[in-house]
Amino acid sequence: MATLIRPPPIDQSQSEIENVLELTQLSDIDPDLFTNTRPLWHPPGARGIFGGAAIAQTLAAAQKTVDPEFTVHSMHCYFVLAGNSEIPLIYHVERVRSGKSYATRTVQARQRGKVIFTTTMSFVRQNSGGAKKVEHVVLMADVPGPEEDSDSEMHPSGHSPFQSQRLATENEDSDKPHTKKCRQWVKARGRISPAGGHEAHLSAIAYMSDSYFIGTVARVHKLWRYSSQRKSAAKSSIGEDVLKTLLEMDDAELKRQSVSDADIKRIQRIKNGEDPKKVADDVPEIGMMVSLDHTIYFHNPRTFRADEWIFTETETPWAGDGRGLVFQRMYTKDGTLIATCVQEGLIRLKQNDSKL
Template sequence: MADRSTLLRPPPDDPKKAQIENALEVTELAVLGPNMFTNTRQPWHPPGARGIYGGAVIAMCLAAAQRTVAPDFLVHSCHCYFLLAGSSEQPILFHVEQVRDGRSFATRTVQARQRGRCIFTTTISFVRDSSNGDGNSGEVSHASGLPLGPDGQPLQPPPDDYADEPELMTQGPFQGTKIEVVSPEGGSDKPGDKKTRQWVRARGTIAGGVAAQLEALAYVSDSYFIGTITRIHKLWRFPFKAEEYGQLPEDLQAKVKTLHQWEGLGEDPREMVGRPAIGMMVSLDHTIYFHEPRKVRADEWMLTEMESPWAGDGRGVVMQKIFSKDGTLLATCVQEGLVRLQQPAPEGKESKL
């Protein structure tokens, strides 16, 4: 049988749902066994990436797991491992195991499989919703606040009618602002002291309630994540040398310049001549802690702030905070990835671009 991206024929997109909801829809396969699901539509394979976008797999695993718990249980943590690059040309099967159902917590593991091989695995923990409590339980409580701008005031989201994205960046289910690389007061240039910030939101209005909002947040949590290492270290990431930028056709130069600026690397790609280049960058694991699941509105502006406490031995760790536009800390995420610099070509051999 020829390769196909879904096990069943994809239905038309539901116009009542946001683009992200259609992209993350999963279909139950009761005929194959209990708690089996598959992707309803073809997942996105980013240009130049080894496999499909990891955030889509995370979110679809969460979607499948949420279908197996009681409606009064909400996700509070998700611990994931990327094992193999996923193909956009093969269906994905999601195997959900009901590990435990307690009075306060429920645990699920989900394996995403293609052609019988596990490409991704996650353990997801749910907690019984306590939003109906009186709020006077005496529990310990604190949260990081929305970062402050140069004026000392909390950062403000873009306007609701924001439309300043370059056309090149308007194709996905999320829209965002240009990434800003921020150095601490005093101007430290150490990579570990820098942070990146970006406002993001899902396009359209999410109609599927809390579950769909949480899946959308899981999806966007993987966006530009491990790539934070390239921004704080100012590493060249394109599949040709920075010295060759001026030799590209003008339309390609324009695209590279747009991406370069959008990712907070500077105004002119030619400034990167002589900088180290990324040879390989792959996500290894990914953790999300959902702090305020009922307050997640992924179709409203959210601020992502990322920083890296450590990189070495060919790996890097990045931590991310996701805030709502009113300053609520919605989630904290951690990712480790493989980060290898491009090595010089052996003497007498040309590099393969």
């Protein structure tokens, strides 16, 4: 069963992302215990639930245990085991410290008694920095704005709780992967309710921050991400069934689905009759790609709306030893930096002479 308690009807006064991330407090057992109210999404080809859900729900749980004057400014997460979408998640918040200016919370997400995800967060009291401050910021790139009616998220129900639009990769044709920058616009669908407060907007960008994050490494190296054989689909970043769906789309729809230009060219070759295995053999193919950790530093945390367009830019300074590191910045449409994120992931290429 996907939830511990039967889910209530969808709350029409809330946005989709609020309903997706809704928590149930298990106060009869422990006021610091929470569980997912609704089933969690298992992306096609992934090893487990969408990582953004664990990031966002642990944040949501921790936010319920701090004074309203405190706001999260950083969270450091580790993905320990793949989450099973058929088993309820239990979130346990540990109140590590509650000081005058800062508070610390650790949250563990458990399934069947095992920790699958853990995070430590720090909260700061509003306006505790003093009247005089040290300030600087990296400016947002000059990029085309979002198209209001465009959408590019594949989801079993037809769409995800947020929209995204991929932009052209900067330095796409460079032979230096570390100089490339992958860009997209994202926003939560609908309107986040006033009752959700700033906490709902913070949880929403935490959820969206995991969108195509470690996949940046695959994009800048133009790796093939689609399994050509069902037997390897369980370990591929994206499985055979997704490839079949993409083969039915035209080029314009592929772009809306955030498929890279390099992959579109390969999909065109398969449409023209080439053997998918031969297409995959021409370039390195990902055998496994999963997130290991995820860090978010929140800036200006009460000055933005997650249901308005947010620009994200990712770049990778390093990859090696079966791992890759990616940096991400998130800006409001008017150029306000609202978050800086870091993720390291496991990235293994498919080996022709051995099994992963």
